[in-house]
Amino acid sequence: MNRLIHYLFLAVGLLVSIGVQAQAYPSKxxxxxxxxxxxxxxxxxxxxxxxxxxxxxxxxxxxxxxxxxxxxxxxxxxxxxxxxxxxxxxxxxxxxxxxxxxxxxxxxxxxxxxxxxxxxxxTPYVLVSPPGSPYKTLVDVVAAAKKRPGELSYASAGNGTISHLLGAMLNASAGIEMQHIPYKGVAPAINDVLGGQVPLAFASLPSALNYIKAGKLQAIAISSAKRSSAAPEIPTIAETYPDCVGxxxxxxxxxxxxxxxxxxxxxxxxxxxxxxxxxxxxxxxxxxxxxxxxxxxxxxxxxxxxxxxxxxxxxxxxxxx
CATH class of the missing domain: 3.40.190.150 (Bordetella uptake gene, domain 1)
Structure with missing residues (x-):
């Protein structure tokens, strides 16, 4: 009988311990x-x-x-x-x-x-170019791409990312052929735009906004249906091409x-x-x-x-x- 009581106490103690652990989240x-x-x-x-x-x-x-x-x-x-x-x-x-x-x-x-x-x-993406670039507006980009089909390139964070697909959407909407250059992440894509190795990039607004505010990047247009409250001066792509939103x-x-x-x-x-x-x-x-x-x-x-x-x-x- 004493042994049975001992085991019962052990079982109760184990159950209590399990219950405490279950309630302890998070404990690390x-x-x-x-x-x-x-x-x-x-x-x-x-x-x-x-x-x-x-x-x-x-x-x-x-x-x-x-x-x-x-x-x-x-x-x-x-x-x-x-x-x-x-x-x-x-x-x-x-x-x-x-x-x-x-x-x-x-x-x-x-x-x-x-x-x-x-x-x-x-958050939207933003099409950016380096300071001093001739591509200051969406009109500039589309005109250049139509003049030299396949020559104007844009960087993205990688194949199949939204920044890549937005370029494909803009190509289809505007009837142009920009060349896609994929990078392994948004940071190296932005770095090459800053360094002038590539003329354009689609980057998420949070990843590019500090550069835009510091004058290190030019914001051309954003990809949302309406302008961003964080940067209302930047026009949307949809203002010109309504189906180009992402x-x-x-x-x-x-x-x-x-x-x-x-x-x-x-x-x-x-x-x-x-x-x-x-x-x-x-x-x-x-x-x-x-x-x-x-x-x-x-x-x-x-x-x-x-x-x-x-x-x-x-x-x-x-x-x-």
């Missing part, structure tokens, strides 16, 4: 994986929100850049990570909504491998299998972090539109984007192994 640092190189939109957003997110959830947030294969490598790593809430994905729609159409085998299923946790915001949105996902408790804690912490005026101001200053998409509609947004970009990828002829 959380990795926020950015599947692109430093300097891109989601990297900028991740580093701006990490301190407030960490404070709200009660743990250190470690931003980890895991670039490669257009975002596939980092995204795969999160899909295959432990389902304990300590590895989250802060990604953009070019990886989550375009890569499944662009790559024969991206290595992940954007719908079935992930749980949408939080939509942060969206933005990048940023959201947090977790691998399928995380507990409801973790999901609720992450969502509550993000809500609290983004309710701070100083955080919202910093994000808005970078060109991010924080107009919310409810979390329960993020899945529908992702599915809509998968269908939208699949058509554009097919029309562009882009395909990667």
């Amino acid at each position: 640092p959380i990795s926020l994986v950015v599947p692109q190189a430093a300097g891109g939109t989601n990297d900028i957003v991740a580093r701006l929100i990490a301190p407030s997110f960490g404070e709200a959830i009660g743990a250190s947030i470690v931003v980890e850049n895991r670039p490669g294969a257009g975002g596939n490598i980092g995204t795969q790593s999160v899909a295959r990570s432990p389902k304990d809430g300590y590895t989250l994905l802060l990604t953009i729609n070019s990886a989550q909504a375009i890569n499944p159409s662009l790559y024969k085998n991206p290595g992940f299923d954007p719908v079935n491998d992930f749980v949408p946790l939080y939509y942060i915001g969206a 933005e990048v949105w940023v959201a947090i996902f977790a691998p399928v299998g995380v507990s409801v408790d973790v999901i609720k804690k992450v969502q509550a912490a993000m809500e609290k972090a983004l309710s701070k005026s100083e955080v919202r101001e910093r994000l808005s200053a970078q060109g991010l539109d924080l107009a919310p998409v409810p979390t329960n509609k993020l899945s529908a947004l992702l599915k809509d984007e998968l269908a939208k970009w699949a058509k554009i990828v097919r029309a562009s002829g882009a395909q990667l192994d």
Whole structure:
């Protein structure tokens, strides 16, 4: 009888311990994986929100850049990570909504491998040129491209990225043939525009805005349907070509299998972090539109984007192994 009582106490103690551990999340640092190189939109957003997110959830947030294969490598790593809430994905729609159409085998299923946790915001891309360039307006770009078909080039963050596909959309809308030059990330693309090695680039507004404000880049036009509140002086491409619209949105996902408790804690912490005026101001200053998409509609947004970009990828002829 004494032995039975002893085992009962052990069992109760184990159950209590398991219960405490389950309630203890987070009890160690959380990795926020950015599947692109430093300097891109989601990297900028991740580093701006990490301190407030960490404070709200009660743990250190470690931003980890895991670039490669257009975002596939980092995204795969999160899909295959432990389902304990300590590895989250802060990604953009070019990886989550375009890569499944662009790559024969991206290595992940954007719908079935992930749980949408939080939509942060969206931002346009901006077509830029170096100071002193003759390409100051969209009219300048289109006129030059029509005069010398196939000679005028533009840089992008890589094959199949939104910055690449926007160039393909502009080619189709304006009836021109700009040459696409892919880079491994937005930072090296911008660097070569700054250095005059390439005349134009499509870059996300957060990655280019500081250069534009400092006079190191000329902003020609942005890719949203309406002008950005962060830079209202920059015209939209849609003002001339209404069908040429594309933005990048940023959201947090977790691998399928995380507990409801973790999901609720992450969502509550993000809500609290983004309710701070100083955080919202910093994000808005970078060109991010924080107009919310409810979390329960993020899945529908992702599915809509998968269908939208699949058509554009097919029309562009882009395909990667």
